[in-house]
Amino acid sequence: MRTLHRLLRLVHNLARRRHVERELDDELRSYRELLVDEKLRMGMSPSEAQRMAAIETGGIGQIKEQVREVRMGFTIDTFSRDARYAARVLVRQPVFSLTVLGLLAIATAGTSAIFSVFNALYLRPLPYADPGRLVNLDETAPQWNLVRTGVAYPDFHAWREGQKAFESMAAFRGTDLQISGDARADRLRGARATHDLLRVLKVSPRLGRWFSPDEDKPGGPKVAVLGYDLWLSRFGGDSRVVGRTIRIDSEPHAVIGVMAKGMEFPNRTEIWLPLGLGQQDDSGWFLQGAGRLKPGVTIAQAAADLLRIHKGMIQAREVNKITSPSVYDLRDWYVGDFRQAATILLGAVGLVLLIACANIAGIMLARGSARTREMGIRTALGAPRLRIARQLFTECLILGALGAALGVAFGHQALRALLALLPPNQFPGWVRFDYDWRFLAFSLTVSIGSAVLFGLWPAWNTSHSDLRQDLHEGSSRSSEAAGRRRGMKILITAEVALAAVLLTAAGLLVQAFRKVERIDPGFRADSVLTYQISPPSSKYTEPQQLAALAGELVSRHNAIPGVRVAAVTSGTPLSGHWGNFFEVEHAPPRRAGDPNPVILQRVVTPGYLEAMGMTLRSGRTFVDTDGRSEGTGAAIVNEMFAKLSWPGQNPIGKRLRRGNSKWWTVVGVIADVKDYGLDRESRPSVYLPFVQSPSSFLAVVMRTSVEPSSLTNAAREALRAIDPDLAMARVITMSERLGNSMWLRRTYSSLIATFAGIAILLVVSGLYGVISYTVSQRRREIAIRVALGAGQRRILSGVLREALLMSGIGLAVGVACGWWSTRFLKPLLFGVEPADPVTYASAIAIVGGVALIASLLPALRASRTQPMAALRID
Amino acid sequence: MPPKQTNLLQGTLDLLILKALSTGKLHGLAISRRIEQVTEGTFQVKPGSLFPALHRMEESGWLSAVWGESENNRRAKYYQLTGAGRRQLNSEVTQWRRITVAIAAALESN
Numbered sequence: 001m002r003t004l005h006r007l008l009r010l011v012h013n014l015a016r017r018r019h020v021e022r023e024l025d026d027e028l029r030s031y032r033e034l035l036v037d038e039k040l041r042m043g044m045s046p047s048e049a050q051r052m053a054a055i056e057t058g059g060i061g062q063i064k065e066q067v068r069e070v071r072m073g074f075t076i077d078t079f080s081r082d083a084r085y086a087a088r089v090l091v092r093q094p095v096f097s098l099t100v101l102g103l104l105a106i107a108t109a110g111t112s113a114i115f116s117v118f119n120a121l122y123l124r125p126l127p128y129a130d131p132g133r134l135v136n137l138d139e140t141a142p143q144w145n146l147v148r149t150g151v152a153y154p155d156f157h158a159w160r161e162g163q164k165a166f167e168s169m170a171a172f173r174g175t176d177l178q179i180s181g182d183a184r185a186d187r188l189r190g191a192r193a194t195h196d197l198l199r200v201l202k203v204s205p206r207l208g209r210w211f212s213p214d215e216d217k218p219g220g221p222k223v224a225v226l227g228y229d230l231w232l233s234r235f236g237g238d239s240r241v242v243g244r245t246i247r248i249d250s251e252p253h254a255v256i257g258v259m260a261k262g263m264e265f266p267n268r269t270e271i272w273l274p275l276g277l278g279q280q281d282d283s284g285w286f287l288q289g290a291g292r293l294k295p296g297v298t299i300a301q302a303a304a305d306l307l308r309i310h311k312g313m314i315q316a317r318e319v320n321k322i323t324s325p326s327v328y329d330l331r332d333w334y335v336g337d338f339r340q341a342a343t344i345l346l347g348a349v350g351l352v353l354l355i356a357c358a359n360i361a362g363i364m365l366a367r368g369s370a371r372t373r374e375m376g377i378r379t380a381l382g383a384p385r386l387r388i389a390r391q392l393f394t395e396c397l398i399l400g401a402l403g404a405a406l407g408v409a410f411g412h413q414a415l416r417a418l419l420a421l422l423p424p425n426q427f428p429g430w431v432r433f434d435y436d437w438r439f440l441a442f443s444l445t446v447s448i449g450s451a452v453l454f455g456l457w458p459a460w461n462t463s464h465s466d467l468r469q470d471l472h473e474g475s476s477r478s479s480e481a482a483g484r485r486r487g488m489k490i491l492i493t494a495e496v497a498l499a500a501v502l503l504t505a506a507g508l509l510v511q512a513f514r515k516v517e518r519i520d521p522g523f524r525a526d527s528v529l530t531y532q533i534s535p536p537s538s539k540y541t542e543p544q545q546l547a548a549l550a551g552e553l554v555s556r557h558n559a560i561p562g563v564r565v566a567a568v569t570s571g572t573p574l575s576g577h578w579g580n581f582f583e584v585e586h587a588p589p590r591r592a593g594d595p596n597p598v599i600l601q602r603v604v605t606p607g608y609l610e611a612m613g614m615t616l617r618s619g620r621t622f623v624d625t626d627g628r629s630e631g632t633g634a635a636i637v638n639e640m641f642a643k644l645s646w647p648g649q650n651p652i653g654k655r656l657r658r659g660n661s662k663w664w665t666v667v668g669v670i671a672d673v674k675d676y677g678l679d680r681e682s683r684p685s686v687y688l689p690f691v692q693s694p695s696s697f698l699a700v701v702m703r704t705s706v707e708p709s710s711l712t713n714a715a716r717e718a719l720r721a722i723d724p725d726l727a728m729a730r731v732i733t734m735s736e737r738l739g740n741s742m743w744l745r746r747t748y749s750s751l752i753a754t755f756a757g758i759a760i761l762l763v764v765s766g767l768y769g770v771i772s773y774t775v776s777q778r779r780r781e782i783a784i785r786v787a788l789g790a791g792q793r794r795i796l797s798g799v800l801r802e803a804l805l806m807s808g809i810g811l812a813v814g815v816a817c818g819w820w821s822t823r824f825l826k827p828l829l830f831g832v833e834p835a836d837p838v839t840y841a842s843a844i845a846i847v848g849g850v851a852l853i854a855s856l857l858p859a860l861r862a863s864r865t866q867p868m869a870a871l872r873i874d
Numbered sequence: 875m876p877p878k879q880t881n882l883l884q885g886t887l888d889l890l891i892l893k894a895l896s897t898g899k900l901h902g903l904a905i906s907r908r909i910e911q912v913t914e915g916t917f918q919v920k921p922g923s924l925f926p927a928l929h930r931m932e933e934s935g936w937l938s939a940v941w942g943e944s945e946n947n948r949r950a951k952y953y954q955l956t957g958a959g960r961r962q963l964n965s966e967v968t969q970w971r972r973i974t975v976a977i978a979a980a981l982e983s984n
Contacts, residue, residue: 005935027902027951030944031921034903037946056921063922070930 013071020071024064032057079394086395096367100360100399100455101406104447106758107356108407112443113415114349114751118342119442120433121335127262127430129202130292135299136333137169137289137306139323145597145683146579149323150285153277158309159289159325160196165305169291170197171275174266176534178727179234180247187534187727188230189268190248192275200292201265207231208242208257215256216274218281224253227270228261248273249536250725265290267334268429285323290330303327321592334428340827341748347824348505348755351498353446355759358491358498359766361454365484365491366773393456400451401444408443422747423740485777488770493810495766499759500814500847501821506749506756507839508825512832513742513749521738522673522682523573524613528734529708530572531715532699533726546694549722553700554605556718562706567608570601570695573675574737578602582686584645585655585663599641600675600685601658603695608687609636609670611703612734619652619668626667627692633664634689638672641684656686664688677741679830708733745828760850767854771803775862787867796863803855804848811847815840887927889970890917892936892955892963899954901944902928928953936962 013020032053039049057063090097125131137159139149156171163169170193177190195216198204205225215223224246226235235241245252248271259272266288275287293302306325314320328336375388415433540546550568557566571578579598590596606622608614617639626634635656642651655663672682700719704711709731716728732740775782782795822834894900894908905928906919931937936959944950955963 006933009933009935023951026949028921028925030948030950031902033948034901034944034950037948038903058920058922063925066922066926067929070926071933 009071024067028057028060028063082391082394083398085391086398089395090398093367096363097399100363100451101403103356103359103363103762104399104403104451105406105410106762107353107450108403108443108447109410109414110349110755110758111353111446112408112411112439113418114342114345115442116411116415116433116435116439117418118346119436119438120431121338121342121427122331123438124432124436126331126334128265131330133167133293133295133297134200134330135291135293135302136328136330137171137291138326138328138333139285140326141323141598143322143593143596144579145595148326149579151287151289151325152285152323153281153283153287154279154317155310155313155320155323155325156194156287156289157279158313159306162309162312163305165294165297165302167292167294168196168199169289170194170200171287171289172197172266173275173287174269176532176729177271177273178249178534178536178725179271180250180725185725185727186234187729188270190271190273191266191269192273194275197265197272197290200290201263202292203260203263203265205257206260207239208255210257211272211274216276218276218278220274220276222248222251222253223256223274224248225257225259225272226255227259227264227272230270231258249538251536251538262430264429268425288333291327299327299329322596335431338744341744344505344824344828345748345751348502348752351502352755352759352762353450355495355498355762355766357450357454358495359762359769360450361457362488362491362766362770364455364457365488366769368484389456393452396451396455397448399455400448403451404444404447407447411443418747418751423736423743426740426743485774488773489806492763492767492770493806493813495763496807496810496847496851497814497817499756499763500811500843501818502752502756502759503843503846504815504818504839505821505825506752507843508822508829508832508834508836509749509752511836511839512828512830513745515832516679516742516745516830519674519678520671521573521678522614522671523734525734525738527704527708528612529702529704529711529715529731530699530734530737531712531731532575532697532729533719534697534729535723535726537696539725540696543694546696546698547691550605550690550694550698552722553698553719554607556722557700557702557715558607560702560711560714560718562704562711562714564703564705565607565611566700566702567611568605568690569608569612569699569701570603570690570697572612572699572701572734572737573673574677574741575699577676577683580658580686582656582658585657587645597644597684600683602685602687603690603693604687605690608701609668611701613703614673615671617669617671618650619666621668622687622689627664627689630662633662633692634667635664636668636670636687637666638670638682638685638687640672640682641686642666642669644684658693664692678738679745748828760846763847764850764854767803767807767851768858771799771855772858772861774802775799775858778862779865782862782865783867786865792863795865796859799859799862800852800855803851803859807847807851811844814847815843818843887919887923888931889963889966890919891924891927891931892959892966895937895953895955895959896963899940899942899952901942901950901952903950905953931959934958 035053035056036046036049039052040046044052126134128134137151137156139151139155140147141149151171153171156169160169172191172193175190175192177188179186179188193211195211195213198210204210206228208225210225211223215221226241231237231241239258241255242257244255246255247253253273264270291302293299303325306327310320310323310325332339378388419433535546535549540549553568554566557563560566578601580601581596582599604622606624606626609616609621619636622634622636626632637645637651637656645651645656646654651666651669654666656666657663670687673685674680674682675685676682700715702708702711702715712731715731719726719728786795819835819840822829826834890909890913891905894905894912900908902921902924906921906924909917909919928937928939932939932953935956937953938956939951939953941949942952
């Protein structure tokens, strides 16, 4: 009650300072007026009364000053005095202050940089209203060896009709679109979506409107909604664009709206078209779903709701025996892949923080002993313990605040450097790394928290000590000093242990990275340039047109000087999955429930294997006549497919077909290609001649005899000569693609290695500091021992033994903890054994070596102690 | 929490002010006049000690203040005792009685 009252007064006094002052003025004036009235009543003349009143009141300014002093908030003034004193202390001991500041800055910079990544990916709300209820809908088919198949429209339609758990749901798919007409042809990131998408996201267009259900039907009108950025960049932000007609994929579309700023769902989308599918449209599992759960409905309940509908359809749709709906948090759909790495990095940087804090605590302990005398004198002069504690607290606060400022500045640079190293567009468009209150709160907490906790604790310990001993202790012989040394040893041992944990983790991850890097991708990545085109279906309506286009592309690109072989494919390695099912001739009938893994299908022109540098294991590559006419149907399979379909037999000459096609003869077998990433499993794959099964999605591949990206312009010319409406997209060399596919692993491995390096440096400085300190504290003892005849070697080995004992214990604990913590790393280790002996041996060697180096110098110094000089100092 | 005992001189002033206000609210001048009156002129409270004391006691929650009209229509700040102030008065009175008895006893002895 009292406290509350005081607090209220404090707030009142500070917040309404001017009001409080004015009221005091009024009060004093009123006092004098009342005094004058009194004098007048006593019969004085007005001027006499004024004079007497003024004399009796005395100095107004003085009274006011005295009143101010008794007010609440006066202590704030005391704080600023403490702060000034603390600043003087810190400036007077620059080595100490700078060391602690540096440690705080390093720790804060590292943690805040990693935290801002974590924050951007996992803590900030998605940029939609009430994002916690948004989910991603998909299907899963374990029997096909597919976790995510995508959603088929008939399934989605049934879900939407029958569901009870959702407020609304929508389906969409990303698609590349070409915009042409008044300006140049451009490839846009487009999306086709059902009419309910904006209801799910609770977004309204900025201009015009979104599709109506009538426009989202087969054969519906051609309409489009522009993204905000596209509207600005291509249409100059002109609001009359609504109602205009633009050409998308060579067809006129009416612009009916402009999307709200920042709305890019699903990802960096620039333009939206209606999905326009009917209930019976079943062209495969190529959609994604988005849903908004009803309040209070869990993901599990929603999944159960959809499962009920999905399995109820089996009568009419037998494939639903194999597939099941799955519901994911929308955020996980976007960034779930990074969660493990981000969490591990956060843990690693947390260890660095702890090591830095242990160093700070060690320094504070050492400094505490130097300050005991000061504290003792102040106590003797009557400073209350609390006052001294407040003084120390203020010092830590100042260090913490400065550390936070430095750390945030460094952290920002570190984060920018880190992001600059990443390949572009790896994160969804809504991920932003700018600062927010979470970041601010986190950085301040880390820095000030570390400074205060790890600074105040040892300092507080020193102010505890008994006065007489304090005054005595400048001579550093007391049991206090021994206790303090023990405290430091524990800190150092803990530091070594933490560093060993980091070192083993880093070692394992780097080993895993090396191992992945050495994996044969199944193609030769050097000197290959690729780009993509998606010919508009309105212009290229017939498969023959696509086949002709592919033929033209091959010959035009082959004519470019510097191109050795050009080819066209439906997709290069590392560019995505295209699944299909094939039937193998004379295969025993498959029983229900037997695994039926999905097959990766690629459609390629004859030069592809050579252009991509794939390895032919047996048979031959495609020739021009393959698939051209009746009976020449051909296929090339990878080893995995051959093993799956014809175990122990020669696959050449065997036949397979897709759906109701003719039988196609296997003419060649190639080595498995790492189509999904070096650290991912390959899938059984079938390659078909382009003319046999033309694809509406094309990638041009050129193996070059010159630097591959130098041919970009020549390739653009070649494409324009064929069809100026076709836009070139995702121009990239295969080396870049391969490098990009490794970015996540490369990033976290190198970051953890960096952290381990920093940890080692911190341990070296900490160990060096503590050993030096111990040696200097024991100088008298050592001097006596030397005087009594202990040789240099003996002193040296004594100090070294102490250092190595601490490191040894730390190392043992650390390696044990490191081994235990590998369980969290296991999914990232790619088959590197968690008990990998090389890693542990090097960790032990590094920590041991470092401990030896750090303690050698102070040990040598100790061994050269001159007894007379040392004993005379005190 | 028992009210903190103030040192003797300050405590005396506090006690006198609290006592002066025990019969009702008064403004600053009236408080010093009342003290003068009841101590028969022994204590003359100057504004330089009166106002810091009043404000300190207000900060401590013993007094509350309101602006009002004086008898001759001047605006003045009136102070009155709060519950805490009344308790403080009682405890100070007890303390004071103890001290006077003790001092008297000390002076009586040879």
